[in-house]
Amino acid sequence: MEDTKTKLERRPTYVEIDLRNLEHNFSGVRKSIGEAKIISIVKADAYGHGLLAISERLEKIGTDYLGVGFLEEGVALRDRGIKCPILVLGGVAGYQINYFLEYDLELTASSQYIISEIDRRAGRMHKKAKVHLKIDTGMNRIGVNYQRAEHFFEFSAGLANIDVAGIYSHLAVAENDLEFTKLQFDRLADLKTKSELIFKRKLPFHLLNSAGIMNFEDGKLDAVRPGLMLYGMSYDEKSREAAGLKPLLSLKSEIVFIKQVRSGEGISYGLTHRVEEDTTIVTIPIGYGDGYPHRLSNCGNVLIGGKRYPVVGRVCMDQIMVDVGKDKVRIGQDVVLIGAQDEETISVEEICRLTDALPYEITIGLTQRVPRLYLN
Ligand SMILES: Cc1ncc(COP(=O)(O)O)c(C=O)c1O
Numbered sequence: 220m221e222d223t224k225t226k227l228e229r230r231p232t233y234v235e236i237d238l239r240n241l242e243h244n245f246s247g248v249r250k251s252i253g254e255a256k257i258i259s260i261v262k263a264d265a266y267g268h269g270l271l272a273i274s275e276r277l278e279k280i281g282t283d284y285l286g287v288g289f290l291e292e293g294v295a296l297r298d299r300g301i302k303c304p305i306l307v308l309g310g311v312a313g314y315q316i317n318y319f320l321e322y323d324l325e326l327t328a329s330s331q332y333i334i335s336e337i338d339r340r341a342g343r344m345h346k347k348a349k350v351h352l353k354i355d356t357g358m359n360r361i362g363v364n365y366q367r368a369e370h371f372f373e374f375s376a377g378l379a380n381i382d383v384a385g386i387y388s389h390l391a392v393a394e395n396d397l398e399f400t401k402l403q404f405d406r407l408a409d410l411k412t413k414s415e416l417i418f419k420r421k422l423p424f425h426l427l428n429s430a431g432i433m434n435f436e437d438g439k440l441d442a443v444r445p446g447l448m449l450y451g452m453s454y455d456e457k458s459r460e461a462a463g464l465k466p467l468l469s470l471k472s473e474i475v476f477i478k479q480v481r482s483g484e485g486i487s488y489g490l491t492h493r494v495e496e497d498t499t500i501v502t503i504p505i506g507y508g509d510g511y512p513h514r515l516s517n518c519g520n521v522l523i524g525g526k527r528y529p530v531v532g533r534v535c536m537d538q539i540m541v542d543v544g545k546d547k548v549r550i551g552q553d554v555v556l557i558g559a560q561d562e563e564t565i566s567v568e569e570i571c572r573l574t575d576a577l578p579y580e581i582t583i584g585l586t587q588r589v590p591r592l593y594l595n
Contacts, residue, residue: 229590231256231551232472232505235558236268238276239595240465244449245280247463251432254441258306258425260340260446261296262288266512267452267582268467269591271299277449278303286444290315293324306351306385310361311418314524316340320348327383328455331374334381341380350375351385355400356406356426358391365406372410378504384416384424385442393430394454400435408440430454433462452578456568466567468582469558470589473551474523476502485541492517500531503554508536510584511556514574515539521554525561557581 245360248257259282265273274296284304287293293305306325311350313336313542319326320341328334329352341348352375355362363371375383381552389408393400407426412420422440425439429448432439451466459466480500494500507513511534519530521541531542540555557565566580574581 221531224537230504231475232470233504233590233592234267234585235469235592236272236467236469237469237594238272238460238467238497239447240451240467241273241276242280242501244467245277245282248432248445248448254349255282256423256442258282258284258286258442258444260286260308260428260444262286262292262308263579263583264444266446266450266579268451268460268583269593270295272591272593274301275299281299283442286446289504290318290324294318294322297322297324304349304410311337313340316348317344320344320346323349325349327351327353327361329355330363331371332376334375338378339379347380347382349382349384351387352383354386354388354407354410356388356403357472358389358403360389361373362388365410368410369413369417372414374418376524383418383422387425387444390426390428390431391451393428393434394458394477397434399509400431401437404435404437404440417553422499433458437579438586447578450582452567452582454568454578458546460564465508466558468567470505470556470585471505471558472505472556473553474501474548477548477550477551485532487516487535489533491533492531494531494542499545499548501541501543501548502557503539503541504537505539505556506535506537508586509589510581510586511539512570512574512576512581512584514576515570518573519556519570520565521556521566522560523548523554524561527565529561 259277261274264270286306286308288309293307309325311333316337337348353362354365356365405554425442426440427443429445433444448464451464480494482496484494505511513534515530516533520527528541528543530539532540567581568579571578
């Protein structure tokens with residue numbers, strides 16, 4: 220760890236990502252899904268973990284597919300030499316269709332209108348477009364309603380320049396409502412036979428996200444789409460631990476300033492925190508400009524020397540203040556804001572509880588000015 224840290228001349232605040240834990244989580248998913256394939260979700264810069272580094276490792280360890288949100292993310296992967304199939308999950312803007320075909324990216328079609336547009340443009344390029352049909356089974360985001368899916372299949376099967384590569388839907392409440400999840404599962408699974416009759420072959424069906432993989436026992440279909448669990452996170456600590464997931468990401472910094480503050484003095488913007496007795500306050504060079512949530516003002520914690528200390532006063536754009544009481548600390552001493560230090564840990568899920576945020580928001584929110592260092 221010291222090696223990566225000292226190798227670069229950089230600011231003291233950085234994100235450390237342990238790719239060995241990615242391998243651990245990926246093989247956990249593999250073991251839990253039988254024969255199903257894995258579409259590893261790497262959108263939004265691999266949930267803040269770095270699109271390219273994460274995708275390269277996932278390709279190396281045998282992911283069947285990568286899933287991204289938008290065209291640009293798929294293009295970045297192809298430019299970097301990623302060869303495995305890539306599904307773009309988001310909606311498609313008509314004028315971008317040519318690029319999907321040029322870069323061999325699989326599209327999501329969520330309406331008859333868009334699949335005709337894909338067909339028309341693919342025809343002009345003398346290519347066949349690989350398309351996954353998106354069915355809405357109850358989330359009401361994008362997709363053709365499951366009750367009209369049969370008609371959508373018939374329409375799609377008649378298009379000369381379309382190669383249907385999959386049929387999928389997305390779960391709305393897999394972390395807390397298994398009954399509705401089962402309803403969504405059945406609505407999609409019930410379309411299998413119809414699709415085989417219409418397309419005259421078996422097409423891969425996929426539905427489960429991380430919460431679905433962890434909680435839903437009744438079937439996995441032909442492929443699963445984990446994101447969160449690959450990064451070793453979950454919607455709460457209990458489910459993360461039950462699934463044996465290991466977080467990849469730590470957020471680290473160091474003490475850059477130490478001062479003694481007298482009882483009654485206020486700290487940071489608004490002087491919202493008053494120290495109750497003479498104490499030592501240290502400053503850490505991280506703030507909401509790095510994605511450290513402002514909502515951790517007066518309620519976050521950091522680890523120094525394996526011990527928890529409170530964030531006092533408001534989080535600034537570039538700095539936070541921490542009360543270390545009477546403990547001895549020194550300039551340059553390591554500080555952990557997310558991750559483990561000795562026996563103590565601050566998890567992303569803990570930060571979510573304090574800030575009423577989603578785990579996705581916390582890691583995706585870590586801005587580009589925080590360097591990412593990779594281990595293993
Ligand atoms: C269509 C789709 N599939 C799969 C995922 C992965 O979800 P999770 O990260 O909860 O596993 C997402 C994430 O938002 C998604 O939008």
